[in-house]
Amino acid sequence: MSLFTLGIARGLVGQVLGMVIGMLLTCAVRILLGWEAWAAEPAWTVGAVCSIIGFLLGVGSLDDWLKWTKGIPTPMHHGPPVDKPAWTRYFSVDYNHKVIGVQYTVWGILLLMVGGTVAMIFRTELARSGLQFLGLDLYNSFIGMHGMIMIFAILLGVGGMGNYLVPLMIGAEDMAFPRLNALGFWFNVPGSILLLLSLFVGGWDAGWTAYPPLSARGPIGYQLFFLGVFAIGLSSIVGSLNLLVTILRMRPAGMSLFRMPIFCWAVFATSLLQLTATQLIGTSFLMVSVQRAIGMGFFDPRGILGEVSPMVGGGDPVLFQHLFWFYSHPAVYIFVLPGLGIVSELLPVFSRKPLFGYKWIALSSLAIGIVGFIVWGHHMFVSGYNDILRIPFMYATLLVAIPTGVKFFSWLGTIWGGKIHFDTPMLFVLGAISVFLIGGLTGPILATVPTDFPLHDSYFVVGHFHATMFGGFVFPFFAALYYWFPKVTGRMYNETLGKIHFFIMTPAFWVQTLGQMGVGVMGMRRRIADYDPTLGAGQIESWQLAVTIAGFAIAFGVMLMLWNFFQNAEVGVAAGDNPWRSRSPEWQIPSPIPEHSFPAPLRVVGEPYDYGLADSGYVTTASPGDD
């Protein structure tokens, strides 16, 4: 078998070829115009665009559509490829949502490891004041790189959970548009490669938010970063469209919206946000890219006589921030809503009790999503936009705390009076609640403008959003990995190792996030390569050291988890079909799940979370006549 039977290998070759072709094209046009043939920035930019297309062509995710243009029929192929080993389907274009879900998840975990490694490097640098081994520019590139890689990783993790679970939970055969689903995944690969490549062409030093004018002036790395984000954004858009249609159109008989597993509600709200907000970050980054490439002065008030191309100015840097946050605030809910859905999904199973206030939890996700659209100004309280408008943004932001509170209280209602089991997935759910609580509680103090003055752009914000993202994504994601591992592989992970992972990572994370907030209150700004050791009456260095140690502990915990999975995926103890005694449809079928998940169409005969109600079922594959 040659390497090129793997789609991903062909894709990578396609990406390189695309890059070269794009560069040659740019040189050709410049020669025709009578300019010097080589100019690095336009060449890399056009090259990057072509490289994305090159990858997609190479991997083969456009094949079917191209055939359609020529009228060639492409019947849907089910099951592993006929002439190749079964495992190769995970490295090639495959239309089965279960394969795509695993692809998303694994790629997400890989990025999580890359992003984590970057963080460990600069965290080591911060353990003491003074610059030890990182240069200023590299440090600045690293913090932005860490942020954006992690965002990619989170979006992939979210996509993985949604793709794998939603069709199973609603008993659908597959997603509504399987080909689009595969395309949605494969956009991520060239996108993340461009992002990583950007480090090698100068990096980019304006943080993940990439505010111009700074981002309009830095190295070429910016262009690859912008286009990488653009590719991921396309993935978000097609992926969310697919999930929305799947949830709305492919539910079985009897499954009304309020009878779906609650995770589907979370995915629904998330997808609404993704489908409607992602365009804004795409636009804002594309505009900076165009500003750099051809000198359109969108965001620069003054002209500059750059080496690249002269620019006339007349733009506005604050406008960028509006466009950017109009996506990026809803984006933070894109990151956490699915995770909160996992929490709501698992609590009833491990408490053996119905979900408390199903409708309230379901609608609170929607409410958070909708209110989330009118709060973007809270990231810009000191940016110089109309002073008075800060007040409505403040009210709207604090309003988000209410549906968030509803979730917490309903979770408490769920465990109250239950019979609680403490398996690893449940531990991570509880860890998630504790961590998200810290994150949520530190939001309002940032939302009232007077207290945001000292805290904005300080390390306090770093602490706040790490707590929300870990509580809202990382912990629930790990819970989901442990929980569905037996369903995906048919094998059980090692429970002791799982518990060790939890008991290392959770306290370590508390230390990390509280430490970050603490140094912020002392007066440490975020995104600085070096800090003043006299802050906090000279205590800051010991706090920083504690944060760094905690960071390494978290990394160790994550490695333990991956090792646990790696060890047990093939040879672990057989898990059985329903080790958690769940009522959800995916646990009523064999583990691992066969190619066609359900032997017959599902029929809903009860409520999803009726734990404690004797002789009640949720779904059945039997037809009404059978019983």
Next chain:
Amino acid sequence: MAKNRRHFIIATVLIVICTLLVYWVLDTVLLKSAAAVVEAGPIDYLFDLHIWLIAFLFALVAVFMCYALIVFRARGDEGDGEHIHGNGLLEIIWTVVPCFIVVYFSWIATTMLIDLTRPNPDEYVIIAEGRQWSWLFTYPESGAVTPDLVLPVDTPIRMDLTSDDVLHSFWVPEFRVKQDNVPGMVTHVRFTPNLIGEYVLRCAELCGTNHSGMLATVRVVSQEEFKLWQSEQVALLQE
């Protein structure tokens, strides 16, 4: 039901204790920088109010959660919990009560914000230009231009913030308030220093390579000393 009542009484006591404990811990470990302007008063007051809220809500959720985890653990029993789907009244309570808290906090913050940003006819104006990676201060009254910021104590100050290159942000931790320098526009920040001393202005918006080192010395001096300093600067200018 009676059993639940006992649980709730115990939980309430624990919540009170836990609130006080969390507040005390936060109050001791969070090391705010000294307060050197009048505005720090109300800002720190609101900050403190938030810490109380955080302590209470943390205690509320943490106590109920830990309590439930201990009392309602499965104890090796494979049965199911109570079959309860929810409680509409409770849901309404915990939706409506937070609404009031939210409006209360927003209201305090709104009036405070209006006070903090109200122009004062007597304010002394200084222009602060941020540039990669240093600060330049211009005193329009005297025409002095300096790399250090010297401020007269007990005088309302308005900083006019400008930049010619990229975004920067004016922040002295001891002054609490913060405002970005934005190319193409003039932004303002107002404060009244009330503590003589030396502080550091720290650029708070990532502005490129040496952002972490974009600092300036800030000296708050007595009004007499300020006058003296200013005439020195004017003399320097005339040389």
